[in-house]
Amino acid sequence: MTAQTSSATTRATCEAFDRADPIRAYRDRFRLPEGVIYLDGNSLGALPKATADRVKKVLDVEWGEHLVDGWLKDNWMGLSEVLGDKIAKLIGADAGEVIVVDTTSINVHKVIAAAMLMRPDRRTLLTDKGNFPTDVYMAQGLVEFLGRQHRIKMVEEDEVAESIDEDTAAVFCTQINYKTGRLHDMAKITKAAHAKGALAIWDLAHTAGCVPIELNKIEADFAVGCGYKYLNGGPGAPAFVFAPKRHHDKVRQPLTGWLGHTNPFEFGLDYKPAQGIRQFRASSPPILGIVAMEAGIDDMIEFGIGNVRAKSLALTSLFMKLVEERLLKHGFGIATPKETERRGSQVALTHKDGWAIMQALKARKVIGDFREPNIVRFGFAAPYVRFADVWDAVENLVQVMEKEEWKKPEFQNKKWVT
Amino acid sequence: MTAQTSSATTRATCEAFDRADPIRAYRDRFRLPEGVIYLDGNSLGALPKATADRVKKVLDVEWGEHLVDGWLKDNWMGLSEVLGDKIAKLIGADAGEVIVVDTTSINVHKVIAAAMLMRPDRRTLLTDKGNFPTDVYMAQGLVEFLGRQHRIKMVEEDEVAESIDEDTAAVFCTQINYKTGRLHDMAKITKAAHAKGALAIWDLAHTAGCVPIELNKIEADFAVGCGYKYLNGGPGAPAFVFAPKRHHDKVRQPLTGWLGHTNPFEFGLDYKPAQGIRQFRASSPPILGIVAMEAGIDDMIEFGIGNVRAKSLALTSLFMKLVEERLLKHGFGIATPKETERRGSQVALTHKDGWAIMQALKARKVIGDFREPNIVRFGFAAPYVRFADVWDAVENLVQVMEKEEWKKPEFQNKKWVT
Numbered sequence: 075m076t077a078q079t080s081s082a083t084t085r086a087t088c089e090a091f092d093r094a095d096p097i098r099a100y101r102d103r104f105r106l107p108e109g110v111i112y113l114d115g116n117s118l119g120a121l122p123k124a125t126a127d128r129v130k131k132v133l134d135v136e137w138g139e140h141l142v143d144g145w146l147k148d149n150w151m152g153l154s155e156v157l158g159d160k161i162a163k164l165i166g167a168d169a170g171e172v173i174v175v176d177t178t179s180i181n182v183h184k185v186i187a188a189a190m191l192m193r194p195d196r197r198t199l200l201t202d203k204g205n206f207p208t209d210v211y212m213a214q215g216l217v218e219f220l221g222r223q224h225r226i227k228m229v230e231e232d233e234v235a236e237s238i239d240e241d242t243a244a245v246f247c248t249q250i251n252y253k254t255g256r257l258h259d260m261a262k263i264t265k266a267a268h269a270k271g272a273l274a275i276w277d278l279a280h281t282a283g284c285v286p287i288e289l290n291k292i293e294a295d296f297a298v299g300c301g302y303k304y305l306n307g308g309p310g311a312p313a314f315v316f317a318p319k320r321h322h323d324k325v326r327q328p329l330t331g332w333l334g335h336t337n338p339f340e341f342g343l344d345y346k347p348a349q350g351i352r353q354f355r356a357s358s359p360p361i362l363g364i365v366a367m368e369a370g371i372d373d374m375i376e377f378g379i380g381n382v383r384a385k386s387l388a389l390t391s392l393f394m395k396l397v398e399e400r401l402l403k404h405g406f407g408i409a410t411p412k413e414t415e416r417r418g419s420q421v422a423l424t425h426k427d428g429w430a431i432m433q434a435l436k437a438r439k440v441i442g443d444f445r446e447p448n449i450v451r452f453g454f455a456a457p458y459v460r461f462a463d464v465w466d467a468v469e470n471l472v473q474v475m476e477k478e479e480w481k482k483p484e485f486q487n488k489k490w491v492t
Numbered sequence: 493m494t495a496q497t498s499s500a501t502t503r504a505t506c507e508a509f510d511r512a513d514p515i516r517a518y519r520d521r522f523r524l525p526e527g528v529i530y531l532d533g534n535s536l537g538a539l540p541k542a543t544a545d546r547v548k549k550v551l552d553v554e555w556g557e558h559l560v561d562g563w564l565k566d567n568w569m570g571l572s573e574v575l576g577d578k579i580a581k582l583i584g585a586d587a588g589e590v591i592v593v594d595t596t597s598i599n600v601h602k603v604i605a606a607a608m609l610m611r612p613d614r615r616t617l618l619t620d621k622g623n624f625p626t627d628v629y630m631a632q633g634l635v636e637f638l639g640r641q642h643r644i645k646m647v648e649e650d651e652v653a654e655s656i657d658e659d660t661a662a663v664f665c666t667q668i669n670y671k672t673g674r675l676h677d678m679a680k681i682t683k684a685a686h687a688k689g690a691l692a693i694w695d696l697a698h699t700a701g702c703v704p705i706e707l708n709k710i711e712a713d714f715a716v717g718c719g720y721k722y723l724n725g726g727p728g729a730p731a732f733v734f735a736p737k738r739h740h741d742k743v744r745q746p747l748t749g750w751l752g753h754t755n756p757f758e759f760g761l762d763y764k765p766a767q768g769i770r771q772f773r774a775s776s777p778p779i780l781g782i783v784a785m786e787a788g789i790d791d792m793i794e795f796g797i798g799n800v801r802a803k804s805l806a807l808t809s810l811f812m813k814l815v816e817e818r819l820l821k822h823g824f825g826i827a828t829p830k831e832t833e834r835r836g837s838q839v840a841l842t843h844k845d846g847w848a849i850m851q852a853l854k855a856r857k858v859i860g861d862f863r864e865p866n867i868v869r870f871g872f873a874a875p876y877v878r879f880a881d882v883w884d885a886v887e888n889l890v891q892v893m894e895k896e897e898w899k900k901p902e903f904q905n906k907k908w909v910t
Contacts, residue, residue, distance in 0.1 A: 105556045118560040126551040129780065133544040137726055138523045141859065142536040146907065150727055177775035179749030180598060187637060203761065208750035208775070211763035215748030219605060220638070228761065253759075302776070308555055309568055309779035330633030331597030332626035341671075341864055343621065343646065345629035357595035357626070358720070361727035362547065362780040441559065446759055489564065 083396060085469075091388070091461035097381050103373050104306075104458045111440045111463045111470075116252075116280060116420045116453030119306030124369035132365050144361070153368075154312075154359045158351065160371045161305070161314050164379050165278060165297070166288030172316045173351045174364055176329075178279060178300045181315040182212040182246070184327040184354055185296035188317070189244035189273045190216075190224070191326050196243035196272070197224050204231040204251040209277055213246065231256060235266035242272040244295070249287070250280035250418035253445050255390075255410040257285070257418050261292040268293065279303060282314075283370075284386055284419040284456070286379045289316060296321075301363075304419065304455060306370030312363045315354045322350050331356025377457050385456035386419040389464055393421050393452065396468040404475040409449060420453040433485035434474045440467045501814060503887075509806070509879035515799045519876045521791055522724075529858045529881045529888075534670075534698060534838045534871030537724030542787035550783050562779070571786075572730075572777045576769065578789045579723070579732050582797050583696060583715070584706030589736055591769045592782055594747075596697060596718045596731040600630040600664070602745040602772055603714035603733060607662035607691045608634075608642070609744050614661035614690070615642050622649040622669040627695055631664065649674060653684040660690040662713070667705070668698035668836035671863050673808075673828040675703070675836050679710040686711065697721060700732075701788075702804055702837040702874070704797045707734060714739075719781075722837065722873060724788030730781045733772045740768050749774025795875050803874035804837040807882055811839050811870065814886040822893040827867060838871040851903035852892045858885045 092098055104120045106112060112120060136144040145151045158172035165172070175181070186199065199213050210226070217224045229237045231251065238245055245267050249258050264274040273295040281287060283304030289297055295318070301311030317325055326347065332338045333355045336348045347353040374382070394408055407424040411417045425431055425448060432444040442452040452467065474480055510516055522538040524530060530538060554562040563569045576590035583590070593599070604617065617631050628644065635642045647655045649669070656663055663685050667676045682692040691713040699705060701722030707715055713736070719729030735743055744765065750756045751773045754766045765771040792800070812826055825842040829835045843849055846868040850860060860870040870885065892898050 107557045107559070110559075112559060114560045118555075118562075120559065121551065121556045126548075126556070129551060130544075130548060133539065133547060137536075138539045138544070139525045141525070141528075141530060141538065142532045142861065143854075143859070144536075144727060176594070176598065177749070177778075179774040180594065180747065183747060191637070205761075206750075207753070207756075207759050207761060210761050211748045211750055211753060212774070214763045215746040218744075218748075219609070219746035309562060310776040310782075312778065313775075326636075328633040328637035329598065329601055330629045330636075331595070332624075332629055335625070335629065338625075339864070341625050343623075343625060343628050345632045356597040356630070357731075358728040360595075360730065360778055360781045362784055363778045364728075366780055436561075441561070443560065446757070 083399070085462060085465045088392070088461040088465040091392070095385060095461070097377055097385060097457065098460070100373070100377050101458045101460065106458060109439055111467050113440065113442045113452040113454060113459065113467060115455030116303055117443055118302055118309055119304060119370065119455060120458055121308070122306055122369040122373055125308065125366050128369055129362060129366050132362060150359065150361050153361070153364045154355055155352070157364060157367055157371060158314060160375060161282065163375055165282055165316065166290055167316050168290060168319065170350055171318055172314055173354055174301065174312050174314045174367065175355045175359065176313060178277065178298050178313040179208045179212050180329065181298040181313050182209050182277065183216060184315060184329055185275050185298060186213055186216055186244065186246060188296065188325050188327040189275060192273060192324065193243035196241050198227050198239070198241045198243060199224055200227045200229065200234065200237055200242050200245040202231045202234050202247055203228055204254070204256065205246070206248050206252045206277065206279065209246060209248060234258070235263050238266050238270045238272050240270055242267070242270060244273040244275050246275035246277070248277035248279060250285070252280060253409070253449050253451065254422045255418045255420040257416050260287060260294065264292045264294055280418050280420070283374050284382060286383055290318060294318070301367050305367065305374060307367035308363065310363070311367050312360055317351055317354065327354060329356050333357055373457070382456045386454055387414045389454040389456060389459055389461065390417065390419065390421050392461060393454065393464045393468065396464065397423060400468055400472050401475070419455065420451060423450040424448045425450055427480060429488055430480040430485040431474060434480040434482065435471055438470045438474065440470045501817070503880060503883045506810070506879040506883040513803060513879070515795055515803055515875065516878070518791070518795050519878065522876045524876060527857050529885050531858065531860045531870040531872060531877065531885060533873030534721055535861055536727055537721055537788065537873060538876055539726070540724055540787040540791055543726065543784050546787055547780060547784050550780060568777065568779050571779070571782045572773060573770070575782060575785055575789060576732060578793060579700065581793055583700055583734065584708055585734050586708060586737065588768055590732055590734045591772055592719065592730050592732045592785065593773045593777065594731060596695065596716050597626045597630050598747065599716040599731050599733040600627050600695065601634060602747055603693050603716060604631055604634055604662065604664060606714065606743050606745045607693060610691060610742065611661035614659050616645050616657070616659045616661060617642055618645045618647065618652065618655055618660050618663040620649045620652050620665055621646055622672070622674065624666050624670045624695065624697065627664060627666060652676070653681050656684050656688045656690050658688055660685070660688060662691040662693050664693035664695070666695035666697060668703070670698060671827070671867050671869065672840045673836045673838040675834050678705060678712065682710045682712055698836050698838070701792050702800060704801055708736060712736070719785050723785065723792060725785035726781065728781070729785050730778055735769055735772065745772060747774050751775055791875070800874045804872055805832045807872040807874060807877055807879065808835065808837065808839050810879060811872065811882045811886065814882065815841060818886055818890050819893070837873065838869060841868040842866045843868055845898060847906055848898040848903040849892060852898035852900065853889055856888045856892065858888045
């Protein structure tokens with residue numbers, strides 16, 4: 075796997091990048107299968123070694139020995155807020171503004187509904203066509219349920235800011251496009267929203283744990299995010315929701331469960347919302363899922379989100395350079411913006427035979443994924459992806475194309491899900 | 493702990509009951525702390541030994557080795573339905589009618605909203621004052637969000653059936669009262685609802701895994717339930733939702749996330765609901781939480797819900813008898829119905845000093861809990877509670893009272909949560 079090309083970059087160059095990488099040692103925090111190049115941390119992050127131990131302790135000691143007393147003794151009841159405060163550090167929020175709860179989709183419902191209640195006279199919910207479908211679907215479900223008195227306006231990705239008008243209750247976008255990795259200018263769109271009296275809601279699914287942002291500095295109104303991508307929280311990990319303190323007094327949302335009550339253990343029959351971010355919680359926290367998130371978040375804080383971003387951009391830049399040098403001739407295009415300030419931590423290639431190519435590449439133990447209609451997607455989770463991995467991934471992809479491995483019959487049938 | 497009383501029942505009698513118990517061997521399936529008498533399985537079920545191994549496998553092999561391919565290779569994507577089909581067997585539903593998803597509270601939102609949409613001209617949501625607060629709160633949040641065009645009518649527990657009228661969209665009750673253990677006649681109330689054209693929604697939080705019911709036989713319209721009580725799914729385990737096949741074509745609910753879409757991996761921007769129960773799913777399933785539920789549910793199917801119910805009633809009857817013989821003189825009352833057909837699997841005692849008494853009892857390693865204002869609550873999870881445990885619990889409670897242990901200062905301060 076030390077193939078040389080005529081280009082200036084060689085595997086030796088990549089190895090030198092790795093030796094110079096200030097966060098290279100953190101790769102050892104993760105359990106990674108032998109011989110696999112894992113470029114799908116944007117879909118499911120890798121397992122932090124400490125997570126396995128922590129979850130086993132919950133089973134063996136907390137649930138197994140403490141039983142129901144774990145709620146107090148092991149602070150199960152407080153974990154949603156403990157982890158929320160930690161995530162806050164990664165996204166420029168303050169303690170008490172983030173809580174780990176439910177799923178991204180459910181949290182989208184809460185914050186869009188909350189925005190509707192804060193802008194009762196406005197009827198437009200604005201988003202872009204690059205938003206992740208679940209965000210759009212959740213808004214559609216809400217609007218439908220409310221009797222279609224609102225409309226969802228869907229515009230091109232680069233037309234969001236200028237599409238906000240006086241009827242816009244809220245603009246809701248995912249900062250980083252799940253297919254292409256294109257990154258929105260959150261500050262600009264949030265400012266444009268506020269200029270028209272609208273609210274700005276951000277989905278940070280592909281942001282948290284890979285791109286440094288400052289929610290409070292840009293005065294974002296609400297945000298949601300995902301635990302299982304760059305935060306390495308495990309498959310189907312709980313999500314998070316952000317609401318800034320300036321909204322806490324007036325905000326309301328419709329999913330009013332008992333643990334969002336100001337005094338749940340009174341067991342009264344009238345809902346009274348808790349103060350602060352806790353009103354976004356409805357139910358008992360999912361302890362196994364939440365506990366499994368903690369090590370990944372702690373690690374990320376220690377790695378330094380600035381370090382992670384710097385390396386991530388170097389990785390994606392290297393990948394795009396190698397693709398340009400070695401893969402364009404095989405029919406690939408690059409759908410991800412070349413400007414570093416306009417992309418997240420993934421690179422999307424286009425190819426008409428993308429599905430089969432990705433299957434052939436996975437057979438070579440290089441793991442990325444495919445998205446309709448023609449996107450061959452690679453995520454570069456900086457804490458555990460090496461520069462040499464980037465070289466090897468491209469080399470394998472070259473082999474797949476040159477040897478026409480992707481034409482094998484077993485790679486032709488689409489089978490979801492990855 | 494072999495104290496004798498003047499009554500006919502002795503510890504030896506209880507030990508004889510244990511020897512004759514046909515499901516006594518199943519206790520060994522659970523990990524139970526040494527020396528603890530655990531009578532709080534109605535709050536958090538005990539840890540099935542197989543669960544610990546199963547979760548460790550997810551960490552070490554599935555997430556750790558298979559990474560994102562676990563969604564297919566380990567059928568993560570299908571677990572919500574696999575477990576739903578298993579739970580269906582415990583509640584008299586058919587395969588394809590139950591799915592494990594979200595939390596009880598979120599599922600309450602879905603089914604009440606669905607019922608509202610199926611009865612658009614009706615404005616009353618009927619419940620009883622014995623319902624668990626979160627069910628009521630979720631309905632309140634929904635009604636409030638919809639601009640209070642609906643009303644929530646709350647009646648006494650024994651007045652539900654006759655309070656249903658032509659304006660009732662749905663009656664929603666928890667079958668078994670979380671405080672007293674009082675059990676609703678689901679067949680009667682469901683029939684009364686249908687007679688008036690209303691729908692019947694059942695919360696099975698304290699039913700699933702301890703009382704045999706027949707959702708389809710009684711033609712229940714929707715149901716929700718909890719994974720962490722008698723199903724032994726772990727702290728904050730995912731919940732489940734039931735919708736019968738006869739409603740699948742017409743039902744809609746507002747939490748329309750991407751995994752409730754008929755073809756999620758098309759990633760289109762228009763929500764089209766999946767066929768069947770899957771439309772009640774919004775998001776990626778929480779794998780650690782779902783996997784942790786499977787052994788407990790498999791075990792329960794093997795134990796036989798009829799066997800579990802028979803033993804549970806014997807345990808609660810024995811407990812009530814011993815309380816009558818030995819504890820009434822210490823100021824205790826019994827809030828749980830004496831008729832077996834009117835109670836679930838718990839017994840609620842009343843005592844004005846209930847909080848302190850329960851703390852003193854817990855110091856003796858007998859674990860129950862307290863609910864406002866004066867309920868001392870004991871749950872009898874038949875698969876792992878022994879008749880001798882019942883004797884010992886009462887004996888310890890007698891000691892707490894006779895020695896006035898509950899008067900110690902450390903037992904006076906209320907501290908939630910248990």
